[in-house]
Amino acid sequence: MDPAFFEQPILNSPYEYPSRHWELDESGKPTNKIESKRREVAFISAIPTVKKRSGGQREIVFHEAAQALETETQQYDLTGLISGIRQRVDRWRELPDPNSWHVTPETARLLHHWRSHRFGDIRPFFCQVEAVETAIWLTEVAPSLGKEGRRFLxxxxxxxxxxxxxxxxLALKLATGAGKTTVMAMIIAWQTINAVRRPGSSRFTRGFLVVTPGVTIRDRLRVLQPNDPDSYY
Structure with missing residues (x-):
């Protein structure tokens, strides 16, 4: 195999929109061809699609599990749903006028801060901002778009x-090491600020339940407490 992929597997800055990617063949291996666009949504499993365990039970990958839940009245087109939302969020992000964003003034200020502020050292990754943008779009923007937004909701x-x-x-999926705790803090800040300004709104809340798989992770997430010495806020 040509070593080009292994010499430079990462093509994009973590702080910018991913505008290039390595093409993969049907088996998920790099072809050493660079595509000048973002990779399309796909579920790529590290295991063969058909794999049997010792007991003869077939292992099910994520997209197959979703298909298994389908009925005549409910279909789960996960890639289509994710792609559609991503495209709308992309177009919404490019709107230059905050008055066209269909969000509260507080949300607009937060978006401007996360997108454009000159951070001294640590700044949000693009994937972190995009995750929060997606939650904001589904909560504040989509309901105001009529049938177009209602379709996704x-x-x-x-x-x-x-x-x-x-x-x-609503699930937001980020890679290991992408900074999910920061995303949680961003979502809590967005929700809390709006809830305080709009106590009668059903879209925002000041109460949050964080569920962790163990005590160790719980202790790491103490930074989500506003009064913690290392608080992310």
């Missing part, structure tokens, strides 16, 4: 209702 609500009736869920 209906799919998310139907999936949540089908999996856990009465519990609305």
């Amino acid at each position: 209906d799919q998310i609500e139907a999936a949540s209702e089908g999996a856990n009736p009465g519990l609305a869920r």
